[in-house]
Amino acid sequence: MTIFRTIRKVWETDPRVDPNPLVYTILTLGAILYPVWAQVSTGGQGDFLISVLADAGVYILLAVGLNVVVGFAGLLDLGYAAFFAIGAYTYAFLASDHLVVTPLHEAIHLPFWIVLFIGLFVAAAFGLILGAPTLRLRGDYLAIVTLGFGEIVPRIFRNVSAWTSGVNGISALDKPVLPVWLNGPWSGDPLALVQNFKIISPMAFYVVMVLLLGISIVLVNNLRKSRVGRAWMAVREDEVAAAAMGVNTVRIKLLAFAIGAAFSGFAGSFYGAKLSLVSPENFGFSVSITILVMIVLGGMGNIPGVIVGSLLIYWITFLFLPALPPLAEGWATSLGLGSLVPPEGDWPGIGQEVQRLKFLFFGIILVLTMLLRPQGLIPSRVRQQELTKGVHEDTTIEDVNAETTA
Amino acid sequence: MALLELKGVDALYGRVRALRGVTIDVDQGEVVALIGSNGAGKTTTLRTISGLMHPPSGSITFDGKDITRMAAHNIVGLGICQSPEGRRLFARMQVIDNLRMGAFLRKDAAGVQKDMERVFELFPRLKERTTQLAGTLSGGEQQMLAIGRALMSKPKLLMLDEPSLGLAPILVETIFQIVREINAQGIPILLVEQNAHKALEVAHRAYVLETGSIVKSGSGKELLDSPDVQRAYLGI
Amino acid sequence: MSVTTAAPPTAPTAQDHILKIEHVTKRFGGLVAVDDVSFDVKRGEVFALIGPNGAGKTTLFNSITGIFPPSEGRVVFNGRDIAGAKPHQAASLGIARTFQNIRLFEYMSALDNVRVGQHCRTNSKLWDSLFKTPHERREEHAITERAMELLTFVGIQAHAENYARNLAYGQQRRLEIARALATRPQLLLLDEPAAGFTPQEKVELMRLVDKILAEGITVFLIEHDMKVVMGISRNIAVLDHGELIALGPPEVIRKDQRVIEAYLGKGA
Numbered sequence: 001m002t003i004f005r006t007i008r009k010v011w012e013t014d015p016r017v018d019p020n021p022l023v024y025t026i027l028t029l030g031a032i033l034y035p036v037w038a039q040v041s042t043g044g045q046g047d048f049l050i051s052v053l054a055d056a057g058v059y060i061l062l063a064v065g066l067n068v069v070v071g072f073a074g075l076l077d078l079g080y081a082a083f084f085a086i087g088a089y090t091y092a093f094l095a096s097d098h099l100v101v102t103p104l105h106e107a108i109h110l111p112f113w114i115v116l117f118i119g120l121f122v123a124a125a126f127g128l129i130l131g132a133p134t135l136r137l138r139g140d141y142l143a144i145v146t147l148g149f150g151e152i153v154p155r156i157f158r159n160v161s162a163w164t165s166g167v168n169g170i171s172a173l174d175k176p177v178l179p180v181w182l183n184g185p186w187s188g189d190p191l192a193l194v195q196n197f198k199i200i201s202p203m204a205f206y207v208v209m210v211l212l213l214g215i216s217i218v219l220v221n222n223l224r225k226s227r228v229g230r231a232w233m234a235v236r237e238d239e240v241a242a243a244a245m246g247v248n249t250v251r252i253k254l255l256a257f258a259i260g261a262a263f264s265g266f267a268g269s270f271y272g273a274k275l276s277l278v279s280p281e282n283f284g285f286s287v288s289i290t291i292l293v294m295i296v297l298g299g300m301g302n303i304p305g306v307i308v309g310s311l312l313i314y315w316i317t318f319l320f321l322p323a324l325p326p327l328a329e330g331w332a333t334s335l336g337l338g339s340l341v342p343p344e345g346d347w348p349g350i351g352q353e354v355q356r357l358k359f360l361f362f363g364i365i366l367v368l369t370m371l372l373r374p375q376g377l378i379p380s381r382v383r384q385q386e387l388t389k390g391v392h393e394d395t396t397i398e399d400v401n402a403e404t405t406a
Numbered sequence: 407m408a409l410l411e412l413k414g415v416d417a418l419y420g421r422v423r424a425l426r427g428v429t430i431d432v433d434q435g436e437v438v439a440l441i442g443s444n445g446a447g448k449t450t451t452l453r454t455i456s457g458l459m460h461p462p463s464g465s466i467t468f469d470g471k472d473i474t475r476m477a478a479h480n481i482v483g484l485g486i487c488q489s490p491e492g493r494r495l496f497a498r499m500q501v502i503d504n505l506r507m508g509a510f511l512r513k514d515a516a517g518v519q520k521d522m523e524r525v526f527e528l529f530p531r532l533k534e535r536t537t538q539l540a541g542t543l544s545g546g547e548q549q550m551l552a553i554g555r556a557l558m559s560k561p562k563l564l565m566l567d568e569p570s571l572g573l574a575p576i577l578v579e580t581i582f583q584i585v586r587e588i589n590a591q592g593i594p595i596l597l598v599e600q601n602a603h604k605a606l607e608v609a610h611r612a613y614v615l616e617t618g619s620i621v622k623s624g625s626g627k628e629l630l631d632s633p634d635v636q637r638a639y640l641g642i
Numbered sequence: 643m644s645v646t647t648a649a650p651p652t653a654p655t656a657q658d659h660i661l662k663i664e665h666v667t668k669r670f671g672g673l674v675a676v677d678d679v680s681f682d683v684k685r686g687e688v689f690a691l692i693g694p695n696g697a698g699k700t701t702l703f704n705s706i707t708g709i710f711p712p713s714e715g716r717v718v719f720n721g722r723d724i725a726g727a728k729p730h731q732a733a734s735l736g737i738a739r740t741f742q743n744i745r746l747f748e749y750m751s752a753l754d755n756v757r758v759g760q761h762c763r764t765n766s767k768l769w770d771s772l773f774k775t776p777h778e779r780r781e782e783h784a785i786t787e788r789a790m791e792l793l794t795f796v797g798i799q800a801h802a803e804n805y806a807r808n809l810a811y812g813q814q815r816r817l818e819i820a821r822a823l824a825t826r827p828q829l830l831l832l833d834e835p836a837a838g839f840t841p842q843e844k845v846e847l848m849r850l851v852d853k854i855l856a857e858g859i860t861v862f863l864i865e866h867d868m869k870v871v872m873g874i875s876r877n878i879a880v881l882d883h884g885e886l887i888a889l890g891p892p893e894v895i896r897k898d899q900r901v902i903e904a905y906l907g908k909g910a
Binding site: 219222223226227228229230231233234237238240241242243244245246247248249255 | 707708709728729730732733734738739741745746747748749750754757758759761762763764766768770771772773774778781782785821822824825
């Protein structure tokens with residue numbers, strides 16, 4: 001945590017110093033060095049570690065997209081996983097044998113790259129369809145409607161089993177055809193550099209993910225600093241004033257919603273391709289909430305913060321918590337409490353007990369982080385100010401007025 | 407000993423010093439005005455007294471107690487009540503419930519009822535509108551309600567922040583008349599006002615605040631006649 | 643160089659009157675906030691709307707700018723009925739406004755506030771923004787330059803990088819005017835621009851209004867300070883309980899018995 005402490009110190013002593021370039025540099029270096037470290041530290045057996053980070057990349061992509069909706073435009077979307085599901089199922093339909101067993105009786109096998117973008121546009125289209133009637137609603141109402149949408153979509157995929165195979169999901173999705181050089185410098189034959197092979201190494205997925213993330217982050221940053229990005233922030237700050245400045249608020253919110261959905265669909269297609277399996281169980285409410293937690297904990301509105309938050313939450317939920325039960329058994333044994341390990345009567349054994357309590361630990365970690373750092377790990381300056389600085393004196397006139405609220 | 411005393415009070419917003427060694431006092435039965443331009447530190451002074459900010463140096467005593475570091479809700483409990491600038495009413499609650507909220511900390515139901523009647527005597531227009539939502543009142547009525555709510559806490563000191571802000575000329579007169587009446591009932595008032603002319607007319611004493619420091623003080627009359635004050639704040 | 647050139651060409655008709663309010667009524671449920679009000683605002687003048695609190699002044703502003711469309715009547719801007727237009731459409735047509743309670747984008751810099759004001763006069767598409775096309779770069783450059791000019795115009799260029807909420811009160815009022823001017827309006831609506839100002843600041847405000855007028859922009863304001871109103875307006879309309887009770891130049895309004903009773907009081 002010393003990195004954070006340094007950033008924080010620089011941040012607080014001189015508000016003009018922006019920690020983001022430093023964070024980006026660290027993240028870029030980390031992305032390059034990570035595979036090397038993974039292979040070296042495991043003696044060439046690092047494929048699992050690399051694969052894990054590629055999976056985490058999916059969540060980063062999701063969080064960066066949700067950040068456009070929640071962090072930039074200030075729209076609370078609690079059903080974000082629905083678009084993720086739509087993207088993943090789009091890949092499943094368009095790049096597998098599955099459609100043979102549906103009423104269509106005809107398999108479609110489109111290439112990975114094309115389906116990636118189809119997933120993006122299909123999700124964006126659903127974003128528009130959901131957004132058009134609901135974005136006139138404000139705050140809480142929008143949250144409830146998106147919550148409903150997030151519940152409905154996985155349920156549809158579960159129940160329309162003629163098309164989706166219901167709870168069994170769709171498996172054996174096409175593995176992407178990726179250039180072999182993506183497997184890394186140790187992949188052997190240098191001639192393979194220009195040839196396409198169906199080579200499925202976690203390293204290839206990792207490289208593709210890092211590149212996609214890099215591009216996405218540049219694009220989202222461009223958006224943030226553009227006319228569109230300013231309009232989003234204006235709507236977030238004061239919708240009436242934004243409208244009076246000529247911003248078509250419904251349209252600009254719809255755009256944020258569609259772009260967020262597009263990210264989600266894109267990530268979903270990638271996810272389907274990598275896992276080669278989609279199932280309605282993978283897109284529940286908890287996914288939406290996890291992504292929301294990632295951006296709030298990382299620092300809402302600030303992309304580097306969102307990335308760091310995603311990595312941290314991913315690590316906690318998918319690596320740290322599952323590793324706890326064996327860890328607890330190990331500790332118990334080394335402390336001479338070995339008798340706690342096996343189940344006995346009502347006692348399920350310490351491993352099982354820790355397993356049962358893991359969401360409690362997750363909750364405690366979240367509560368502690370938010371108490372210690374309510375603005376997020378690497379906040380945008382806006383959040384920083386909202387939560388810490390006082391109001392300039394003589395600046396506010398309360399918004400209580402008969403003539404405007406009547 | 408004065409009812410309220412500030413001695414050498416400083417205030418900081420981040421690294422910006424908003425008050426520098428402010429020393430003022432308010433005695434029993436007085437109306438004391440604090441005038442100055444926007445950003446001079448008037449609202450900060452009130453915020454510091456009511457415990458919304460704590461001064462890094464200096465001391466504040468009220469009724470013989472040191473309240474420099476006391477929490478805001480405890481200070482309200484001691485009897486300092488502020489009607490904030492911009493009124494800050496509970497817009498979606500009825501007039502009568504806004505007034506009841508003012509008496510939130512009081513336990514003497516009978517006394518509350520009596521004060522409610524006193525407020526209605528002072529502001530007959532509020533009595534006609536007890537069940538109306540505060541947000542739908544006109545600007546002048548909202549200001550009356552804000553002051554009424556402050557009175558409901560049975561304050562030993564009433565602080566008014568810009569009571570005439572945004573009011574029609576005819577209502578400005580009424581509001582200052584009411585300030586006089588409240589004071590005549592024995593409640594001391596610390597008044598922050600942009601309308602320096604009216605404020606100095608009702609005030610027994612006044613202080614002039616410039617960029618966080620007290621630069622002048624005296625009786626209302628003296629300041630009204632002071633050429634400096636006339637030039638800077640009275641537009642003469 | 644003029645920083646506030648009005649963008650859309652003016653319609654050939656109705657040259658005299660930039661804005662005609664014709665029998666406008668606004669009801670909220672059973673409450674009649676504005677009751678059959680009619681008056682005209684001439685191009686190039688300062689027109690003031692006064693009246694007691696709750697008389698319906700801001701409601702009328704909201705009807706003109708599309709926040710609450712009028713229940714009945716016509717709002718004719720440049721010869722065209724715009725009653726029922728959405729707020730962003732009103733802005734595009736050339737009507738800009740400030741708000742009684744200052745509605746800045748608090749957590750955006752002063753510069754960004756003014757940049758947002760240019761939204762309806764710029765046209766970079768999503769594509770341009772995503773890929774920073776040359777068109778977008780040129781436009782962003784122009785936006786920033788004009789935003790600085792406008793901040794200089796109202797005299798707060800030194801605070802360009804500060805969050806709007808961290809500006810002093812008077813600077814916030816000025817920033818709101820700069821932001822409104824950024825939409826290149828023909829008609830500028832100011833809702834109590836002098837509220838909370840010291841006499842000195844009021845004088846500066848009156849000077850600023852003169853400068854805006856010199857740019858060819860018509861100013862329509864709501865204000866309670868009679869020195870300001872009488873000092874700068876050519877014509878005044880007085881509302882009381884939603885009804886128009888007087889209309890005319892300052893010297894007539896000052897002596898009007900109904901206005902004195904309802905609004906001015908004997909002191910003024």
